[in-house]
Amino acid sequence: AQSVTQPDIHITVSEGASLELRCNYSYGATPYLFWYVQSPGQGLQLLLKYFSGDTLVQGIKGFEAEFKRSQSSFNLRKPSVHWSDAAEYFCAVGPWGSNYKLTFGKGTLLTVNP
Amino acid sequence: KAGVTQTPRYLIKTRGQQVTLSCSPISGHRSVSWYQQTPGQGLQFLFEYFSETQRNKGNFPGRFSGRQFSNSRSEMNVSTLELGDSALYLCASSRGGSPSGNTIYFGEGSWLTVV
Numbered sequence: 001a002q003s004v005t006q007p008d009i010h011i012t013v014s015e016g017a018s019l020e021l022r023c024n025y026s027y028g029a030t031p032y033l034f035w036y037v038q039s040p041g042q043g044l045q046l047l048l049k050y051f052s053g054d055t056l057v058q059g060i061k062g063f064e065a066e067f068k069r070s071q072s073s074f075n076l077r078k079p080s081v082h083w084s085d086a087a088e089y090f091c092a093v094g095p096w097g098s099n100y101k102l103t104f105g106k107g108t109l110l111t112v113n114p
Numbered sequence: 115k116a117g118v119t120q121t122p123r124y125l126i127k128t129r130g131q132q133v134t135l136s137c138s139p140i141s142g143h144r145s146v147s148w149y150q151q152t153p154g155q156g157l158q159f160l161f162e163y164f165s166e167t168q169r170n171k172g173n174f175p176g177r178f179s180g181r182q183f184s185n186s187r188s189e190m191n192v193s194t195l196e197l198g199d200s201a202l203y204l205c206a207s208s209r210g211g212s213p214s215g216n217t218i219y220f221g222e223g224s225w226l227t228v229v
Contacts, residue, residue, distance in 0.1 A: 042223075043220040044204065044220040045220070046219065046220075094218075100145055100162040100170050101159050101162060101172075102149075104149075105156075
């Protein structure tokens with residue numbers, strides 16, 4: 001069965017600092033990988049996705065993520081965090097060839113200090 | 115173009131009642147899926163519909179059901195509500211079809227409180 005682990009429940013960074021959110025997945029074949037962000041009381045907004053090809057993917061709001069098959073990881077990064085980035089971030093995996101079911105990690109809550 | 119629209123956004127129900135939530139997907143999207151989000155369990159897949167057919171179902175009791183109409187709009191129903199059904203219910207849509215690689219877009223969600 002597929003699974004996603006986000007080891008960090010809560011991360012606090014200072015505005016302007018770099019950010020890396022960790023995501024490890026377990027899946028038997030090539031997965032679809034996603035990062036979503038959720039602001040309080042809101043739905044999920046897609047930041048970026050990996051299906052195939054270049055293992056470094058660029059997303060919206062200056063985020064990027066790198067797929068590392070050998071480590072089963074898909075970590076999210078941003079070089080300089082803005083206060084508006086404070087939110088909860090979810091990593092998700094979906095089976096190859098299908099888009100209909102995502103398995104989510106428990107999420108990482110990001111706090112940004114001024 | 116308009117995103118995924120869910121109604122109602124907020125509702126309060128009493129234990130034992132039933133509730134119906136509605137979802138209008140992005141225009142042209144034929145796949146609609148539903149997720150439940152709670153603080154304890156996180157985001158869990160409920161079911162997915164494509165062209166009015168349920169293609170996949172998560173591990174939820176039969177009290178949770180859904181359907182999709184010919185215009186791709188979807189509804190989910192929860193009968194005999196329990197306190198534990200209090201959650202944010204998220205609808206998501208994508209173009210669907212196979213092979214995929216389509217992106218899943220989420221709505222703002224429907225907040226259900228059971229008292």
